[in-house]
Amino acid sequence: MHRTDGESFEAVRLWALRLFVMTRKELLQLGRDVPLLLFLIYSFSLSVYISGAGIAMQLHNANLLVHDGDHSASSRELIHRFHEPYFRFDGEVRDPKEGVTRLDQGTAMALLDIPPRFHESIAGREPVAVQLQVDTTNAPQGLAAAAYAGRIVGRFSSDLTLSRLGAASDGTMLMPVVDSAHRVWFNQDQDETWFQSISHILRMITLFAFLLPAAALVREKERGTVEQLLVSPITPFQIMLSKVLAMTLVILAATALAMVTVLKPVFGVPIKGSVSLFFLVTMLYSFTIAGLGLFAATVTKNQAQVGMVALLVISPMLLLSGITTPFEAMPSWVQSLMALSPLRYYIDVTYGVLLKGVGIELLWDSILAMALLGGVLFGMGMWRFRRQFQ
Amino acid sequence: MNVRRITAVARKEWRETVRDRLFLLMSFLLPVVWMVVFGYGLVLDVEHVPFAVLDRDQSSLSRDYLYRFIESRYFDYQGSVSDEREIDRLLGDTAIRMAIVVPERFEQQLLEGRPVTVQTLLDGTFPLHADTLKGYVIAINRAFTQELLTDFLTRTRGLVPEEARRLAEPVSLETRYLYNQEVRSTWSMVPALIMFALMVASPLLTALGVVREKETGSIYNIYSATVSKAEFLIGKLVPYFVISTINVVVLWVIAVWLFGVPFKGSFTAFFLASLLFILCSTGIGLVISLLVKTQMAALIITIIIAMVPTILFSGLLVPVSSLSPGAQVQAHLFPAMYYTDVVRGSFLKGLDLKAMWTDLLVLAGFAVALRLVAYGLFTKRPKA
Numbered sequence: 001m002h003r004t005d006g007e008s009f010e011a012v013r014l015w016a017l018r019l020f021v022m023t024r025k026e027l028l029q030l031g032r033d034v035p036l037l038l039f040l041i042y043s044f045s046l047s048v049y050i051s052g053a054g055i056a057m058q059l060h061n062a063n064l065l066v067h068d069g070d071h072s073a074s075s076r077e078l079i080h081r082f083h084e085p086y087f088r089f090d091g092e093v094r095d096p097k098e099g100v101t102r103l104d105q106g107t108a109m110a111l112l113d114i115p116p117r118f119h120e121s122i123a124g125r126e127p128v129a130v131q132l133q134v135d136t137t138n139a140p141q142g143l144a145a146a147a148y149a150g151r152i153v154g155r156f157s158s159d160l161t162l163s164r165l166g167a168a169s170d171g172t173m174l175m176p177v178v179d180s181a182h183r184v185w186f187n188q189d190q191d192e193t194w195f196q197s198i199s200h201i202l203r204m205i206t207l208f209a210f211l212l213p214a215a216a217l218v219r220e221k222e223r224g225t226v227e228q229l230l231v232s233p234i235t236p237f238q239i240m241l242s243k244v245l246a247m248t249l250v251i252l253a254a255t256a257l258a259m260v261t262v263l264k265p266v267f268g269v270p271i272k273g274s275v276s277l278f279f280l281v282t283m284l285y286s287f288t289i290a291g292l293g294l295f296a297a298t299v300t301k302n303q304a305q306v307g308m309v310a311l312l313v314i315s316p317m318l319l320l321s322g323i324t325t326p327f328e329a330m331p332s333w334v335q336s337l338m339a340l341s342p343l344r345y346y347i348d349v350t351y352g353v354l355l356k357g358v359g360i361e362l363l364w365d366s367i368l369a370m371a372l373l374g375g376v377l378f379g380m381g382m383w384r385f386r387r388q389f390q
Numbered sequence: 391m392n393v394r395r396i397t398a399v400a401r402k403e404w405r406e407t408v409r410d411r412l413f414l415l416m417s418f419l420l421p422v423v424w425m426v427v428f429g430y431g432l433v434l435d436v437e438h439v440p441f442a443v444l445d446r447d448q449s450s451l452s453r454d455y456l457y458r459f460i461e462s463r464y465f466d467y468q469g470s471v472s473d474e475r476e477i478d479r480l481l482g483d484t485a486i487r488m489a490i491v492v493p494e495r496f497e498q499q500l501l502e503g504r505p506v507t508v509q510t511l512l513d514g515t516f517p518l519h520a521d522t523l524k525g526y527v528i529a530i531n532r533a534f535t536q537e538l539l540t541d542f543l544t545r546t547r548g549l550v551p552e553e554a555r556r557l558a559e560p561v562s563l564e565t566r567y568l569y570n571q572e573v574r575s576t577w578s579m580v581p582a583l584i585m586f587a588l589m590v591a592s593p594l595l596t597a598l599g600v601v602r603e604k605e606t607g608s609i610y611n612i613y614s615a616t617v618s619k620a621e622f623l624i625g626k627l628v629p630y631f632v633i634s635t636i637n638v639v640v641l642w643v644i645a646v647w648l649f650g651v652p653f654k655g656s657f658t659a660f661f662l663a664s665l666l667f668i669l670c671s672t673g674i675g676l677v678i679s680l681l682v683k684t685q686m687a688a689l690i691i692t693i694i695i696a697m698v699p700t701i702l703f704s705g706l707l708v709p710v711s712s713l714s715p716g717a718q719v720q721a722h723l724f725p726a727m728y729y730t731d732v733v734r735g736s737f738l739k740g741l742d743l744k745a746m747w748t749d750l751l752v753l754a755g756f757a758v759a760l761r762l763v764a765y766g767l768f769t770k771r772p773k774a
Contacts, residue, residue, distance in 0.1 A: 036687035043694060051698075054717020055708055058521050063711070078561075103568060104739055106731065109711075122560060129562045136570040137734045138709050139578040140434040146565045147525040153563040154532045160560045161539070176538040177505040178455065178531045182524055185481055187514035195517055200698075207694055215686040300412065303685045304598045307693060308416035311590060315424065315697065319432055324701060326519050328438045328466065328487070334431040348484050351515045358482040 018234050022242030023249075026216060030250065043204045044254040048262045052197030058190070059144040062109040063090040065099045072119030078130070078156055082112065086148045103135050110134045110145050122160065186355045193267045198354060199323040201258050205251055206317065206343055209286040210310055212247040214293035218306045221297070236386050240294055244378075248286040255282055272357030281349050281367060288342040288374030295381035298388060317341045345370045395617045399625025403599070407629050417595055417630075421587035421637045425644050428583055434575045434707065436522040438466040441488040442480055445470060449497035455508075455534055459490065464526050477511060487513045488523055503542055569738040580649045581737040582706045582730055584641045588634060588667060589700045589726045593675030595630040597692035600679040600768070613770050623764055627672055634668040645737070654740030663732040663746070666753040670725040671696070673760030680767040705730040725756040 031037065064087040068075050082089065090108055093099040099111040113131040121128035132149050136142030162175065187194055217240070220226035229239050256279075263269045271278075296313065300306045318324065320334050321343040327335070338344045345366040352358045352366075360367070407414055443456050460467040468486050471477060477489040491509040499506050510527050512520045536558050543554035570577045603609040612622055638661070645651045653660075675692055682688045700706065703717060704726035713721060721727045728749040735741035735749075743750075 033684055033687050035682045036684070036690060039687070039691050039694070047698070050717060050720060051702055054714045054720070055702055056713065058518050061711070100568075104741065105745070106735070106739075125556070125560070127556050127560060127562065129564045131564045131566065133566045133568050136567040137578050137738045138705075139570060139575040140436075141709055142567060142570070143435070144522065144525070146567070147522075147529070149565070150563055151525065151528055153561060154528075157559055157561040158532075158535070161558060164557065164560075175505060176500040176503050176542050177535050178500070178538070179505060179507050180510050180524075180527050180531055181507050182510050182512060182527070184512045184514035184520050187517060187520075190514055190517035190520055192517045195515060203698065203701075204694075207697070208690070211690045211693060215689055219686055302410070302413075303689050304594075304602070305410065305412045305416070307594050307598070307689045308413060308420065310693060311420055311594065311697075312416065312423065314693075315590065316427055316431075318697070318701065319428060324707060325432065325434050326436055326439075326516060328440060329433045329435050331431060331433060334433075337431075352482065352484065355515050356482050362479070362483045 015238070019238050019242055019245070022234060022238060023246045026243055026246035027249070029216075030212070030246070040208065040250070040254060041257070043208070044201070044258040045261050047204070048197050048200050048258050049266060051200040052193045052262065052267055055196045056192050058192060059086055059141060059148060061088040062086065062141075062145050063088055063107065065090055065102055065108045065111045066092050067094075067096050067099055067111065067113045068092060069116040070114050070118035074119040074122050075114045078114065078118075078153070079112070081152050081156060082149070086145075100133070103133065106135070106137075108135075109141075110149065112149070125164075186351075191267075194269045194355065197263055197267050197269065198350060201255060201263075202323050202343065202347065202350060203318055204258075205255060205282065205286065206289055206314060208254070209247065209251055209289035210293040210296075210314055211307075212250065212293075213243040213290045214297040214306050214310065215303055216243050216247070217294055217297040218300055218303055222302050237382060240378075240382060240385060244287060244290040244294070247290060248283055251286045252279060252283060255279070269354065271354055273353035273359060277360065278350065278353045281346070281353070281370075284367070284370055284374060285342060285346045288370055288377060291374055291378035291381050292342075295377055295384065298381055298384035317343045322347050340373070342370050342373045345373075391618070392621060395621045396625045396628070399617060399622055400628035403626055404629040407633075417591065417633050418637065418640075420591045421641055422644065424587050424590075425580070425583050425641055426648070428586070429576060429580045429644075429649055432579055434579070436519055436526075437464050439464060439488060439519075439523060440466045440468045440486045441490065442468050442477065442486045443470045444472070444474065444477065444489065444491045446494045447492050447496035451497035451500060452492045455496070456490065456492065458530050458534060462526070462530070481511065481513055484513070487519065490527075500538055503546065576649055577651050577738060578734070580645045580651050581733040582704075584638070584645065584664075585667075585704060585726055585730050585733055586700055586706060587637065587641055588664070589671050589704070589729075590696045591637075592630065592634045592668060592671040593678070593692050593696045594689075595633065596627065596672045596675035597679050597688045598685050599626050599630075600676070601682060601685050601688045604683070605685055613772070619765060619768050619770060623676065623761075623768060627676065630672050631668060634672065635665065638664040638668070651737055653737050655736030656742045657736075659741075659743040659746060659750070660732065660736040662743075663729060663736075663750050663753060666750060666757055667725060667729040669757035670729075670753060670760060673757060673764065676764045677760055677767065680764055699724050700726050703727065705734075725753055728752045728756075 061084060064082055066079050066089070068079065079089070096111065096113055099108070102108040103111060111133040113133070115128065115130065118128055130153060132146065134142045134146050165175065184190055220229070230236065264271065292313065296309045297306055300309055320330060320338055321327070321341045323343070348366045349363050352363050441459065445452050445456060459465050480486045481489065489511040491511070493506065493508065496506055512523055514520045539558040540551060540554045543549050543557060544551050549557070603612065646653050674695065678692050678695065679688050682691065699720065702708070703710070703713065703721040703724060710718060710721045710727055732746050732749050735746055
């Protein structure tokens, strides 16, 4: 039976051979661009390390100035409770005005002002308020500082209540207090390097998966070499697919490099789920983004234009899909817009597989959404590409 | 240095840009689109966090407690579950970010005046998120405890509610938010977005300029022409400098009129710093253009160098002071950080030239250094 199919087998072999030759051509061409290759390696190694180790979005050592108008045991006790890792005591000021000047200059983040007679008021059981002035030019950080300060003062206050009631009552210390035991899952120590280094890899994959094939295709258009390809026996589909295949291979290799050189040995990211599933999904994601890139290449005429289109499309994806900031907080129009961003789904799958250790049974919906988007984008690119050269 | 030759190069460059309609359109459109999309869309507050509850007590007090989470704008109630395995699944699927487990005999214990521990399970994949959530939970617990305590003291000690309340909270904290009283993240975001737009779009304007001529071979016209190295490099920059300067004014108008961000500082200082910053960002593109051989390399390297440090190390999202020492070095080696200080300072803090002169000096230093590097890299006598 196979013998009668000899001819069609030969056709398939020829098709695959042509695809292979074209893919090889792309890889060779990329391999000869030494500055670009070096930059690719940097982006997936040292750059991942710098971002992973360097960025702490949690409030960290906020410079705190204190104006202590009381200089008593109680005020010292309170000041003592503002400590690292959240606050860093940065000295005392004589005059609140001096503190505000420091806040203006940006050399301090918060100013704690303890009123005179602080100790007396506490001893005399009068309610007393301390004041905190926070720099909110960076709103989330300012809010975080205020929240930590609130926690510290709240704890100070409830300790006072406890000791008073303890002293006043008949020995038993019964208090109706609701306390929370927090259990943080998937990353018990809230090690930020895991999140940041993985985020950085996702960012790099997105940028390269878009730019490499898009620039490669538009370059051929610009120089006119694509005309040569189109009069050859190679089909437009093979031209596009070979570029995507070559660049996807490069990206998978680079991702593996990042995991082997930085993620595992340096940051000790526990890769809980299946590595092969992660790479399969990364391949699917690269295809999807490459489809988007190729579509952009078909609507542009030169590399400068494709660069501009890339900026227009990629920067919202990078900033709004949830690798830089939490997704839930985004306004609903952003959330619906980002339903079109393949990165939105890739993030869930990546963190799901690498940190949470969940498998395809929970992630199938995200993978399906990504595959659908990829199919549509690739199809659209294909359609435009064919139409342009008919 | 001959002004006529500079004008000639600039005019040629300008014509090329103007004839490329899509490129010209994008160079004006991109900054505006970013400003509007990110100004309205990029929200950094941790709000509407999806959560589920497991109420083992099912009493009126436990419902009262949980209701405080449900009605808070920080949380988004996704429903109640009946066992812990359900929570595992929901957290794994990122359907929820937090779960609260109220223990049995919650009401009974509290009414008897005994402490109770409620369990919260948090998704730690985004550590900042988890940390902020802890803060919210603690704040709600504290408010709830204070009410319970006041009530308890009134009941058991016969104090009047006023006195009980005083005993329950002897020391309080008053917080004043400086520069941005309502703590709007738009106000802190929008001025920094001017930096983002100039830093990310401007280098790409110049990045392909020289390498394109190298690739197509038209650079040989320059090699054999009388135009000098410096004249050529200056002429190349002029059109893009003009485009970016127009963008600064447009972005400033959008920030002030559309977003209503107060501009408290000196416009002269802001404008001067912006011009210096444009010289830096276009200079980065120019240097990359001189370093690489292909447009493809120039394009990819420029986009990544412009975008990644700008998102991470410019003070846009994370203040430079909370970076690790290594990352701080990188932040200081990149002009964006200084300009972010100037922009936020001029808009929100009302700083003038005197308060910001060091930042301006550094920006000027970067601009000059980048020009010198470009001058050194460009040669009219290419190797065979």
